[in-house]
Amino acid sequence: MSQNLASRPPESPGTSFTGREWGTLLVLCGAIFLEGIDVAMLNIALPSIRADLGLSTGSLQWVMSAYVLGYGGFMLLGGRAADLFGRRQMFVLWLSVFLLFSGLGGLATEGWMLIAARFVTGVAAAFMTPAGLSVITTGFAEGPRRNKALLFYSGTAAGGFSVGLVVGGLLTSVGWRWVFFAPVVLSAVILLAALAVVPESPRPERPERRVDVAGGVAITTAIVLLVLGVERATHAGFAWTALTVGAGLVLLAVFVAVERRAAAPLIRLGLLRCGPLVRANLSGLLFAAGFFGFQFLVVLYLRELRDWSTLQTSFAMLVLGVDAVLSPVLTPRLVGRFGNQRVIFGGLLLAASAYALFLPLGADWTYAMMLPSLIAVGVAFSLAYGPLTIVATEGVAEDEQGVAGALLYTSFQFGAALGLSTVTAVNVAATASGSPPDLLDGYRAALWVPVAAVLLAALISAFGLRTTKGNVPVAAVA
Structure with missing residues (x-):
């Protein structure tokens, strides 16, 4: 059994990259940055889109939901496609689709056009993102070199979302369509660079390269239904939500049965019996639930109760982007000294402390009073996100790296939908009316959701602290 490098400090030699490797890494970082700013900018632009296209609240919700369903539902299929048909090929193809449909979204004149464009854009991201991640995990040797690349990559991903909040506000002030046209320009630059520097990915020459159609249909439909049920829980009745989630769970059971018999x-179900991978995915799901739920509540507080403008709110949240700086600078040193598991655990505890500091939220808090929590959340993200990515993909065979990355991103996406839905439900239930005192009560009650989510994630992660000598490689788990 080989030693799991995630449980011990990485070695120092051999961590420098060649020019070609830096070029590949920067292209892939550009793609994940693009995905982050795309989502963040749209969040800021939604009110302007509703006003211009005359959308109802329900239709406006579908502008976001369509992307979430495409992204979360097709992620596992996208990850497997990268393993089967070539990582570079899938990355370039679906980046082109992302570019095309982002532009079509900016040209939409009806709500249904925008919703359809966002769904296809989400599907494109679902294929593009795990392909890009697997290029890193297969192109950089496992250990310190891969860790360095993944931490740099994760910092860029986090920075994309933070920067997107501000850029979205600036572009929306010019015209909401620029929120869709700007990613087209960035996508085109990344696409040209990818064609020049990202190395070819050989397709596996083996009989198993055929696609598991039954499994793909079952898991994609299951995840779409689960994400839809959770994401729409606050906008639909209990019976509809229960039926949707129940159907998703039934299809998950069907998927497991299909996979047991598939040639x-x-x-491979053995992946789901690997302790570190499962812990990383569960912790990532809960961490995303807390992070996005907290961020949503802070934005509501600033916009609804404090009446801050879109641009003021965007700049206030920019401090969360400290993770983009710390992920490639501070986190590698901490991982080198303490190991991934301890850094993850520390990041989760810091996140819980940051959310708890916000619990006594007042109606007249100054920005200086909010700042410690916001900075701590950014630092916590830098400590947890990158190491979770490392642990979730370490020890996985090269021909399963796409699936491993897709599992983690599916967990993040489902966690984000779960966190947003839960904090919204608690907030609505605790708000008796629209008066400021009741709004404040709703925010305070809902803030317990992020606290509970990351504490549970820390508890799950703590089981990994007991492993000091390493774990069985994932490839060895039948």
């Missing part, structure tokens, strides 16, 4: 399964 070339979409996901």
Whole structure:
């Protein structure tokens, strides 16, 4: 059994990259940055879109939901496609689709056009993102070199979302369509660079390269239904939500049955019996639930109760982007000294402390009073996100790296939908009316959701602290 490098400090030699490797890494970082700013900018632009296209609240919600369903639902299929048909090929193809449909979204004149464009854009991201991640995990040797690349990559991903909040506000002030046209320009630059520097990915020459159609249909439909049920829980009745989530769970059971019998399964079930991978995915799901739920509540507080403008709110949240600086600078040193598991655990505890500091939220808090929590959240993200990515993909065979990355991103996406839905439900239930005192009560009650989510994530992560000598490689788990 080989030693799991995630449980011990990485070695120092051999961590420098060649020019070609830096070029590849920067292209892939550009793509994940693009995905982050795309989502963040749209969040800021939604009110302007509703006013211009005359959308109802329900239709406006679908502008976001369509992307979430495409992204979360097709992620596992996208990850497997990267393993089967070539990582570079899938990355370039779906980046082109992302570029095209982002532009079509900016040209939409009806709500249904925008919703359809966002769904396809989400599907494109679902194929593009795990392909890009697997280029890193297969192109950089496992250990210190891969860790360095992944931490740099994760910092860029986090920075994209933070920067997107501000850029979205600036572009929306010019015209909301620029929120869709700007990613087209960035996508085109990244696409040209990818064609020049990202190395070819050989397709696996083996009979198992055929696609598990039954498994793909079952898991994609299951995840779409689960994400839809959770994401729409606050906008639909209990019976509809229960039926949707129940159908998703039934299809998950069908998927497991199909995979047990498949000659070339979409996901080898042995992957799901690996302790570090499962812990990383569960912790990532809960961490995303807390992070996005907290961020949503802070934005509501600033916009609804404090009446801050879109641009003021965007600049206030920019401090969360400290993770983009710390992920490639501070986190590698901490991982080198303490190991991934301890850094993850520390990041989760810091996140819980940051959310708890916000619990006594007042109606007249100054920005200086909010700042310690916001900075701590950014630092916590830098400590947890990158190491979770490392642990979730370490020890996985090269021909399963796409699936491993897709599992983690599916967990993040589902966690974000779960966190947003839960904090919204608690906030609505605790708000008796629209008066400022009741709004404040709703925010305070809902803030317990992020606290509970990351504390549970820390508890799950703590089981990994007991492993000091390493774990069985994922490839060895039948």
